[in-house]
Amino acid sequence: MDRAETLVATEMEVGARSDTGCVRENNEDSYRVAPELNLFVLSDGMGGLDAGEVASRLAVDTILEHCRAAEANPSLPLSGEHVEGVSSASNRLASAIRLANAVVYRAAQQATGDRGMGATVVAVRLADARMSVAHVGDSRVYRLRAGEFEQLTQDHSFVADQVRKGKMTEEEAGSSAMQNVLVRALGIDPTVEVDVSEELVLEGDTVLLCSDGLSRELSDDQIASVLREYDDAQRAASRLVDLAKQAGGGDNVTVIVLRHATKPTGAFARIGKWFKNSA
Amino acid sequence: MPKLVLKFENSVLKEMPVGSKEVSIGRSPENGLVIDNPAVSHYHARVFNEEGRLMLEDFGSMNGTFVNGQRVKMVTLKPGDSVGIGKHTIVVSESREMDGFATGNGGARPPAPKINETVMLDTRERREFLQKVAAVGESSQVAPSRLRVPTLIVRKGRTDQREYALNDKLTVVGKSGMATVKLKGWFAPKAAAQITRRDDQAYYIGAADKVPAVNGQPVLHPTKLESGDVILVAGVELEFVFRD
Numbered sequence: 001m002d003r004a005e006t007l008v009a010t011e012m013e014v015g016a017r018s019d020t021g022c023v024r025e026n027n028e029d030s031y032r033v034a035p036e037l038n039l040f041v042l043s044d045g046m047g048g049l050d051a052g053e054v055a056s057r058l059a060v061d062t063i064l065e066h067c068r069a070a071e072a073n074p075s076l077p078l079s080g081e082h083v084e085g086v087s088s089a090s091n092r093l094a095s096a097i098r099l100a101n102a103v104v105y106r107a108a109q110q111a112t113g114d115r116g117m118g119a120t121v122v123a124v125r126l127a128d129a130r131m132s133v134a135h136v137g138d139s140r141v142y143r144l145r146a147g148e149f150e151q152l153t154q155d156h157s158f159v160a161d162q163v164r165k166g167k168m169t170e171e172e173a174g175s176s177a178m179q180n181v182l183v184r185a186l187g188i189d190p191t192v193e194v195d196v197s198e199e200l201v202l203e204g205d206t207v208l209l210c211s212d213g214l215s216r217e218l219s220d221d222q223i224a225s226v227l228r229e230y231d232d233a234q235r236a237a238s239r240l241v242d243l244a245k246q247a248g249g250g251d252n253v254t255v256i257v258l259r260h261a262t263k264p265t266g267a268f269a270r271i272g273k274w275f276k277n278s279a
Numbered sequence: 280m281p282k283l284v285l286k287f288e289n290s291v292l293k294e295m296p297v298g299s300k301e302v303s304i305g306r307s308p309e310n311g312l313v314i315d316n317p318a319v320s321h322y323h324a325r326v327f328n329e330e331g332r333l334m335l336e337d338f339g340s341m342n343g344t345f346v347n348g349q350r351v352k353m354v355t356l357k358p359g360d361s362v363g364i365g366k367h368t369i370v371v372s373e374s375r376e377m378d379g380f381a382t383g384n385g386g387a388r389p390p391a392p393k394i395n396e397t398v399m400l401d402t403r404e405r406r407e408f409l410q411k412v413a414a415v416g417e418s419s420q421v422a423p424s425r426l427r428v429p430t431l432i433v434r435k436g437r438t439d440q441r442e443y444a445l446n447d448k449l450t451v452v453g454k455s456g457m458a459t460v461k462l463k464g465w466f467a468p469k470a471a472a473q474i475t476r477r478d479d480q481a482y483y484i485g486a487a488d489k490v491p492a493v494n495g496q497p498v499l500h501p502t503k504l505e506s507g508d509v510i511l512v513a514g515v516e517l518e519f520v521f522r523d
Contacts, residue, residue: 066350069343079349085447085476102349110332110355129457129470130449146486148499154478198449200473200487 012126014040015234015257017241021213022249028052029211029254032060037067038126039093040256044139044211046185047117051108055119058107059100059186063123066096080191086198090132093125094194097134097186104187118187122153122209124258126201134196137185140215142223143199144206149224152199156184179216205260206233210240213253217244233257281333281358283326284370285312292367301327304364305338318342318365326356333371335362427521429482429504436515437463444522445482450474452512453487462513471513474504482519489513 014035020027028045030053043059045052070076070092078095079102100121108117120137133141138155154160158181162168168176186192201207206227214223223240230236237257244253283302285293295302295312302311307321314323320340327334333356337344345363346354356362362369429445439461443450452460453470462471470487477483484491485501491512493502504510510517 069350077348086449090448099349103351106351106354129455148486150485150501195478196448197475197477198447199475200449200451200470202470202487 011260012038013233013259013261015232015237015259016255017234017237018254019241019245019249019252021252022245024250024252026050026053027252028056029213029252030056030060031209031254031256032064033256034064034067037064037071039064039067039123040125040209040258041121041123042139042209042211042254042256043122043186044120044137044213044252044254045117046119047108047111051111051117052119054107055104055117055187058103059119059121062100062103063093063096063121066099067092067125070095080194083196086196087127087130087132089125089127089130090134090196090198093123093132093134094196097121097123097136097194098192101136101186101192102190105190108187116188118182118185120182120211121186124207124209126258129201131199131201131207132196133199134194136192136194137182138215139209139211142208142210142220144208144224144227145202146204147228149220149227151220152197153195156195157182201260203260206236207258208240209256209258211252211254213249213251214240214244214255216251217247217249217253227257231259233259281356282372283312283362284372285314286368286370287366297326297328297333299328301325304369312369314364314367316365316367319367323364324362333357340364427523430520430522431460431510432518432520433460434509434516434518436513437467438515439463445474445476448476451487452491452515452517460515460517462515464514468513471515472510475501484510 014033016031016033018027018029018031031042033040041060041063043056045056047055078091080095080098083091083094104117104119111117120139122135122139122141124141125132133152135153136156138157141152143150143152158178159168159173159176161183163170163173184192208227222243226239226243227236230239237255240255241253280296280298282294282296284291303322303325304310304312304314305321305323306315306319322338323340324335324337324344334353335346335351335356336353337351342365343350345351346360356371358371358373360371430442431445432442443460450460451458451470452462452472454462454467455469468488471489472484472491473487474482474484482504483501484493484498484504486498489512490497490499491510492498493508493510504519506519506521508519510519
C-alpha cells in the first residue's frame with residue numbers, strides 16, 4: 001500500500017506518504033492532512049490482527065472530527081483539563097487527543113479476546129505564526145530552521161526515559177531491545193496525559209511529522225540532509241520513505257512534511273511586485 | 280434488566296427498561312424515548328442489547344451524544360454511565376431483577392485489558408516509572424519553583440515594559456503581534472527569538488529571525504536558561520531570573 005498526496009495549506013506546502021515497509025503485512029499507521037483546519041495528524045497503531053489499523057484510524061478521525069466540530073461551535077466543551085499557558089488552539093488539540101484516547105480505549109474494551117489495542121499520535125496545528133504541537137507515544141515532530149535540525153517532541157518510550165534519567169546513553173538506547181516499549185499511548189487507560197507545546201513558525205521552516213518506522217531506520221543527520229536537499233515537500237516525503245525502506249523498512253513508515261515557503265520580503269520585494277502590477 | 284432514566288436538571292422525566300427490543304432516542308414521536316427539544320435530532324441515537332452488553336449508538340446527530348462527558352459514536356454502557364443528549368441526561372441504571380447484564384463490582388470500570396505481546400506496552404514498567412516520577416521529580420524540583428516566577432528583566436534596549444513574567448509555554452521576543460517581549464523601533468525584527476517551556480518545566484531559548492547570545496555565546500541549538508543568564512538579541516539585553 002502506498003498513499004501520496006500534495007496539498008497546499010495556508011502558506012504551507014505539504015507532502016505526505018505512508019508505506020507498509022518491507023517486513024510487515026499491513027500498514028497500522030494512519031495520517032490525515034486537513035489544510036482547511038491547518039491540522040496535520042499521524043498515528044501509529046498497535047495490536048493484533050487489524051486492531052492497530054483500527055486504533056490509529058479511530059485516533060486520527062476523532063481528532064479531526066473534534067477540531068472540525070469546534071470550528072463550527074467554538075464553545076464546544078473541552079475534554080479534560082484546560083492547560084495553562086497555551087493558546088485555545090493548543091487546548092483544543094490536546095482535548096481532541098484526550099477524546100481520541102477515550103474512543104480507542106472503548107474500542108479496546110469492546111474488542112473480543114484479550115488482544116490489546118493502542119496507538120501513538122502526533123499532531124500539529126498552525127494558527128498564524130504559532131504552531132501547536134501535541135503528542136502521546138514515540139511518533140515525532142522535527143523542525144529544520146536555518147539549517148539547524150531539532151526534535152520538538154520527547155518520546156514517551158522506556159528508553160527515552162532512561163536516557164533522560166541518565167541511566168542509558170543515546171547509543172545504548174538506539175540499539176536497545178526495549179526500543180519498542182512505550183510508557184504512554186492512546187487506548188491503554190481511560191485517560192491519558194497529552195504533551196502539548198507551542199512553537200513559532202518562520203518563513204523557511206520545515207516541519208516533519210513521522211512514525212518510528214522512519215526514526216528507527218534513519219539517523220537525525222540522514223533525515224536532516226534529505227530535508228535540506230529537497231525543496232519540494234512531496235519529493236522530500238517520498239525520498240524519506242524510500243530511504244527508510246532501503247535501510248530495511250522493518251516497520252510501517254509514515255511522514256508528513258510541512259514547508260513554509262520562503263517569499264521575498266522587504267522593500268525590494270514590494271517594489272518588484274509594484275513594477276509587475278503596473279507593467 | 281437495565282433501564283434508562285431520562286432526566287432534565289434534577290428531575291426524572293421518564294424511565295424506560297431496555298429488553299430485547301432496542302430503544303430509539305430522538306425528537307420525533309416515533310422514538311421509544313422521545314426528547315422534545317430542538318437540540319435533539321429527530322433520530323438521535325439508540326440503545327440496544329448485544330450479546331449481553333448494553334450498547335449506545337449515535338446516529339450521526341448534529342449536537343452529539345456524550346457518555347460521561349465524552350462524545351461517542353458507539354459504546355458499551357455500564358450502570359451508572361451518564362448519557363448527555365442536548366441538555367438532557369439519561370442515566371443507565373440496573374433494575375433489581377438481574378438477568379445477565381454484567382455489573383461486576385457495582386459499576387466500577389472493568390479491569391484494564393491484558394496487553395498482548397505485540398502491543399509492546401509494559402504496563403508494570405510504566406506504572407513504576409510514573410510512581411518514581413511522582414515520588415522524586417515532583418517533590419524535589421517542581422514544588423519549590425512553583426513559588427518563583429521566571430522573569431525577564433530588560434537591562435538595555437527599547438521594549439514596551441521593564442520586565443516580563445514568563446507565564447506561557449511560548450514566549451516570543453520581537454515586534455510581532457504575538458510577541459510577549461515587544462520590541463520597539465523601525466528595524467526591530469518581527470520575531471527575534473523564542474523561549475519555550477518544556478515538560479521538565481525549564482525554559483529554553485532558541486533562534487528565530489535572529490540568533491540570540493546567552494552570556495556572550497551565540498545560541499545555535501535551544502539552550503536551557505539558568506537564573507542570572509543574560510540574553511542579547513536584536514540590540515536588547517534581557518536578564519533571566521526567578522522572582523520570589
